[in-house]
Each structure stands twice: as C-alpha cells, then as structure tokens.
Amino acid sequence: MPDADAYAAARTRLDALVKPVGALGRLEDLAAWLSAAHGVVPPRPLDDVRVVIFAGDHGVRNVSAYPREVTAAMVRVFLAGKSGVNVLARQVGARVRVLDIAVDDDLDGVPEAVRAHKIRRGSGAIDTADALAPGEAERAYAAGRAVADEEVDAGADLVIPGDMGIGNTTVAAALVAACLDLPAEEVVGTGTGIDPAGRAHKVDVVTAALTRSAGRIADPFSLLTTLGSACAAATAGFLVQAAARGVPVLLDGVFSGAAALVAHRIEPAAARWWLAGHRSAEPSHSLALDALGLTPVLDLGLRLGEGSGAVQAVPTLRAARAVLAEMGLLADLG
Template sequence: MKRWKQIRGRIRRPDPEIRRKALRHWNNLTKPLGSLGRLEETAIRLAGITGEVVPDLSRKAVLVMCGDHGVAEEGVSAYPQEVTGLMIDNFARGGAAINVLARRFGAELVVVDVGSKAKKLPPSVIDRRVRPGTANMTAGPAMTREEALQALDVGIDRVEELVRGGVRMIAIGEMGIGNTTAGTAIAAVFTGRPVEVLTGRGTGIDDRAVLRKREAIRRAIEVNRPDPADPIGVLAKVGGLEIAGMAGAVLGAAAAGIPVVLDGMISTAAALAAARLLPEASEYLFASHLSAEPAHRFMLEELGLRPLIDAEMRLGEGTGAVLCFPLIDGALSLAREMATFADLGLAGPAEERAQHESDS
C-alpha cells in the first residue's frame, strides 16, 4: 500500500469544541467583536487544528522542494534550466530571498532536491531525487505514475522528520525553471478554466513567450488527457517532481496534525492535488498571499481559502508563506497576551449581547 493511503486514517478533523472555546476567548478580549478580522479567524482555525485554545507555534519550518521540468525546452521561461541548480547552490549559501526571510522570521529552512538536473548538490541540500527532471509533457507524461508516488513519499517523509524534531507548523515552497507551466496545467485540469485565463508571465516572460507557454499547456493536456478524478495521474502527466513532493508534504502535515501555510500558485497547485487525493487534508491549509499569477486565485477558490496578503508577488521559494508567519505569530500573541473584559471588571460585548437577547 502506498504511503498516502496509509496515512488517510490518521488525518483527524479539527476539534469543533476547541474552536468554540477559542471563539469565546477572542470575543472576551478587550476589543469590539470581530474587530481583528482575519487574524481572529486564523487563530481560531489554528486552535481547532492543534487542540489548544492558544497554541504555541514558535517552531516553524519552510520546506523548499526543487525539481527541473522537461517542458522548459518549449521556451516557456525567461531563464535557462541551469538556473534551478544555481538557485539550489544559492539556497545552500544563504543568499536567496527565502534564506533572508527565514532568518528574519525564525523559520528553519529545509531544501530538498526531488528532481533537479544538478550534477552535484551542496551538503546542506537533502538529495531525494526521483529522477533528473521530468520529461517534456507536451510529448507525453512528465513522469510515470510510480515516480509521482515516490515524489509524494519524499514530502510525507520529510514532514514526519520535521515533526519528530519538534516543528509545529510548516510552509511549503519550490524552485524549478518551467514549473509555472506545470502548475498552470494542473490548475486548468482541476478548475476547468481556459488556459488563456490562467496563464501568467512566470519568471517575467514577454508576450511571445506567453503564447508559447499557453500552447505548451494546451498541447500537454491534449496529448496526456489527465483525468481530474485521478490526482496521481494529473501529477504524473502534467505536474512536476517538486510539485508532487509538496503535495506529499501537505498530506504528511495533515496526518501529523500540523498546519500548512501555502506560498503562491505552484504550492497551491500541489495543495489542490493533495486535497483532491485526501479531501480531509484541506482543513489544514492556510493561504498566505495572492500571487500575481492568474491561476492562483482560481485554485484558492477551489480550496475555499482566502489569502492574508496581496502584494503582487510571484517569486516562489516559499517567500509569501514565510512573510505570513509574523501575521500568524501576531494573532497568537494577541490571543495570549491581551486582557479580557473580565480582567477589567466589565462585561464583554458577547456577554452584553447575550443578556440583551435574553431580556428581549
């Protein structure tokens, strides 16, 4: 039996009673009801997931999955495929955007190579390569079904190891030249939206490259005919090794009972595949930001998620997800440290409303 099937029974629903207790707690803090908006909503969801009214999520990690894409041969990126390996080296040296943000906001950075073409990896990068890059999906499947399952296992295994080390929340990000093409193809399959509506500029491609990218996605879907009812098949036919790895990370986190903060379009494509595979995993997902990539909005709608940040970012690497960490930390600090109306010897708005309703 494959790992994703083995963990299915371990994914529990968030605790509704703890969520109610968290809501009561927020309603009794010294502020108007609901005045902290999405921060309250986020903290209450985290309470249900963790089973704690005010959880301690100080141990956080960002998991960056890396892989190359055969579809890069179609001229869909502004950068050559070799940049994937160069960026992996950059992660190891601490010079990438995600390194800066992870350091700044106290997150452990874990870089995993699931399928790059790099000849040699730095010692700090975890080598779990299933194969050296996917095949060109415009001519046939990006990978075999077995390879997609192996990549899923990479994500599950890595999250389980992080949880054993004490991590209580993860963010997922990626690196792989050509992966916005694969992510958009996944979005087209799962949302049913036209490729023209979904396709963005990725690494900053010009108008002619956008046309090539759209055509590559259309051709890949036409050649492979991925079935949205078969998420493993979708990942294998038009996905990427790092995308399947992130999907596995989502499943592993849900099975371990820890929240997952998504980054942009590509990590959300992975999360959507994971949620189609095991729908109960979707309750552990949090959207960090709204990417400038048009497919992102539609996939978030499919997952029923609303992002906390809208900064027109499209970098990837997990940068938007880690930028969301201080918002989450702030929400939990408010829940932990704010005074209640009872502390001031006053009835809170929730109590006053309940008294008014009983009097009438």
Template sequence: MFDAILSSIPEPDARTAARCQELLDAKTKPRGSLGRLEELACRFAALTGKPVPPLPAKAVVVMAADHGVVEEGVSAYPAEVTGQMVANFARGGAAINVLARQVGARVEVVDVGVRYPVEGLEGVKVRRVGPGTANFTRGPAMTREQAEAALAVGVEVAQRLADEGVGLVGLGEMGIGNTTASSALTCVFTGLPPEVVVGRGTGVDDAGLARKVEAVRRGLEVNRPEAARPLEALAKVGGFELAGLAGVALGAASRRVPVMMDGFIASVAGLVAARLCPRVTPYLLASHLSVEVGHARVLEQLGQRPLLDLGLRLGEGSGAALAFGLVDAALRVLHEMATFTGAGVTDIPPPVR
C-alpha cells in the same frame, strides 16, 4: 502507505475553536475587532486541538526539481538556474532565507529532481526521483511510480519535521518551468482553458507567453489528464517538486501540523493534495495572492482567502514566510493580551439575539 496516511488525518475540532473564540472575546477589545487574526487563531486551535496553541516552531520546505517542458521555450531562464538557486538557498543568500530568518523559521531544501545539481551542498537533502521530468508536450511528465515516490519524499520530510517539534510548515519551491506545469494542472482541476490560467511566470515576453499557452494546450491534448484521477493527472503534466509538496501537505496534516501555502505553484500542490485526500483541505492556509493569473482560480477551488496581497510572484516560500508573522501575531494575542477581568476594564456583553 498512502491509505494509512490519508485515513490518519484528523478532522478539525470545532469545539476547541469555539473555546478559543470565547477566550478571544474575553480580551480587552470589542468582540471580533481583530478580524481575520481572530479567525486565524481559532483555525489554529481547531487544527491543533488546543484552545491556546503555543507559538509554533516553523519551517519552510523548498522542493526543487526541473521540467522537461522547458525545451519548449516557456521560461525566461535556462534549466541550469534551478541548481544554481538551490546552491543559493544552501548558502543562505536567497529571498526565502532572508524572510525565514526574519520570522525565525528554518529552511529545509530538498532536491527531488534537479537536472543540473551543484553537488556536495551542505544542508540540501538529496532525494532525487529523476533528473527532471520529461517534456509533457510529447508524453507523460513522469510515471505513476515516480509521482508516488516524490509524494513519499514529501510525506517523510513533513513527518520528520513534526517529530522534531515543527508546528507550522510552509510550502516553497524552485524549478524552472514549474509555472507551466502548474498551469496545466490548474486547467485539469478547474476545467478552464490555458489562455485563462497561464501567466508570465519568470517574466516571459508576449512570444514566450504564447509558447507557454501552446505547450500547456499540447500537453493536455497528448496526455488527456482527468480531474477525477488526480494522481494520474499529477504524473502526466505535473512535476517532482509539485508532487513532493503535495506529500508535505499530506504528511503535515497527518500530524495535525497546519500548512502555509506560498503562491501559485505551492497552491497547486495543495490542490493536488486536497484532490488526493479532501480531509487535508482545512490544514491548508493561503499566505498571499500571487499576480500569476491562475492563482485566484486555484484558491477558489480550495475555498481559500489569502492573508496578504503584496503583488508577489517570486515563489520559494517567500509569501509563506511573510504570513508566518501573522500566525505569531494571532497567537500572541491569545497568550499576552489582558482580559477585561484581569485589567479591570468594563466589558459590554454581546446583544441578546
């Protein structure tokens, strides 16, 4: 299954991007004066294969799962909060619900491994691979088969959304303890030590931060994950929701759907997807820079520059939803802004080089 998906991800179309830039250059403005908005429009053109892409229907996929490493005291919140927050998402009361409504995006909530779920919630897709991962300080977080199953859940969700007309997918997550798993994977893929990439997550104090650093260090020592084996690394120190989001990225890219990553955790999932299949990398967009210390390191690995820097550290897909508005702005310029010819405005040709 995965070989077929990985081989089906198309390369960006550079000629379509160039045509998009020509159209932008004809608008009533100095060439390039809209900066990164123009870059964003051209990137969308390259990924979708359309020089004037339509404003996309948007969805944020929130993958939820628990982590056995919480037993090590790495979070300020107990594991029960994961299921409680999933219920909050289902009822429309979380930050991601508010921000998604602001930009007209749907929120797709997937329980891929919540330990204490609130059963019977309308709108939550239950695709539970297990009741949370195992404590990776004592052995692998999951089996290879479980990692593959969670990846498959994400692929299925993304491809279904694409078939339903969604043209832009955001990556969101919920899982108490998932900054610890994300930090461990960051160490694997960057080669950096835990004390450089482990942050405070939900707001742990100094003692909690020390426990997180030690938990990541022990997890790496016990499991010995290797960057050259990304699927095994994911299974050894990752999480079900991280695997699910990596699958979303792969499935979306296979249908030419751009993927807006949220902060640290979602970007780690994007990095896992990129290590599994480098061809997915151009489809990954960085919405914002999280205050989590490891996030900048992950974006460096992906060659990404974030669109926003608002001091966010919430997760849920909140930054992705905010960045959706920039995508709409970039594409509306293509659709709605007058040209020099149409508006009767004198154009100044570019200098001869």
C-alpha cells in the same frame, strides 16, 4: 481533525476581549483557526517554523526568462543562505531546507542529505510527453510524506512548502487547468516575467499538454504522472502528511497551490490544516485558492516562489496567537 471545541472556545474568548466584537477582523479568524489546529486556547507559540523547498527541472522549453541551469545554481544559493527566502526566513526565525527532487544536474559537492529523496533528473516536457514514468509519482509522493515526518519529528510547529524549478508555473498552470476544467488562456501568467510573445507560447504549451492528456488524468496520480512533476507529487505528499500529523501548513504561491489541489483530491480532509500565506500574481493561484476555499493572509503581488511569500505571513499568525494569549477581558475592567 482540528478541534471544533477549541475553535468555539477561542471564538467565545475573542468576543470577551477588551475590544468591540470582531474589531480585530482577520486576526480573530486566524487565532480561532490556530486554536482548533492546536486543540487548545490560546494556541501554542509558533516557535519552530520550517520551510522545505522542493527543487526540480521541467522539460518544457522557452517558458521562462531564465535557462534551466538556474535551478541547480539556486540550490547552491539556498545552501549558502543568500536567496530571497533565506533572507526573509531569517527575519522570522524560520529554518530553510532545500531538497533535490528532480534537478537536471548531478549537483556535485552538494551535501548528500539534499539529494537523499531524488526521484529523477528533470521531469518530462508535458506538451509532448508524460512528466513522469509509471510509479514515479507515487515514489515522489511517498518522499514528500517522509520529509513531512522528518520535519514534524524534529519539532516543527508550522511548515511551509517552497519550490524552485524553471518551468514551475507552467506545470502549475496545467495542473490547475486540469483540476478545474479551465482553458490554458485563463490560467497562464507571466511567470518569471516573460513578454507577451513568451506568454502566448506558454499558453500553447499548456494547451498542447491538456489536449495530449485528455482522458488520461482521472485519478490524482495519473494527473501527476501526465501533467505534473516529481516536485508537485512530493509537495502533495508533504501537504497530506503534515495534516495527518496535525501540524499546520502555510501554503506559498502558485506551485504549492496547484499541488494542494491535487493533494485535496487524494485526501480532502487534509485541507482543514492548510492556510494560504499569500496570493501570487499568477492567475492560476487565485483560481486554486478559490477552489480550495482559502483566503490568503497577505496579497503583495509576489511571484518569487521558494516559500518567500508564506514566511512573510508568519508574523501575522504570531500576532493572532498573541491576541488570545495576552489581551485582557472586558469582564476584568474596573
């Protein structure tokens, strides 16, 4: 668990810095949170930041402005360092890793390490069938935990779960709706930029998925099997294991938010290690963050995914840490 004594000590020091009490607002909250996570005041530097993108396809059709072949193509873009998150991560010195969890492609020529945790080729169409076969949610969850261990063992100070997959926002909307007992109309957004007719179809898909799954999603793994995806299960495992290892997590957008809701059902205490990096433009993301009690660091109207929003919050966390580490004390004024 985060260190309550370190949190209290950070708050005491923040109030004693050369400024009015509370004058640095949210930066003070973040500084105290990081102190609790690290168990020391000031917190350790966030030098080694790692983004892990869980890539996979979904069987739902006509819910995106792009064809599903884009997922496989984007894996190669990530590896080439040319994606949005690659560019943004370089600005803060973060490392980006992409994993094929359920891409509907053999990805010939892609390094084997990218495919080492693959569960299946594509997840099922949740409006007409289960997303996963029996046991696959548990396997994907275990894979996500193993990936978290790999990143922590390699020295990660902060981890960010990213996502890539055509249909991701549809799955995320269905998971949020199921977790919070909400109708599809309240959780479905425009995703990749679909028009009103496309959104109406997406609402119908999520409604059909919720109807089909009624009475079959009592536990988290049944929920992931019926309405989720291999990527959602892997992300949930990643979030839980990073917390178990005592490493702070900066959540990204709607997909990681939905996975966090499920992960919270599996291990409620894990949420103490999570921060919301930003607020996505997707309506289900705000609903998920509210349910988790998380206030986003940034709110820029982003909806790219990939971990791209969360990496932009890293400088804010570093600034919060610097406040505790470098500001003088009122008591030291001459």
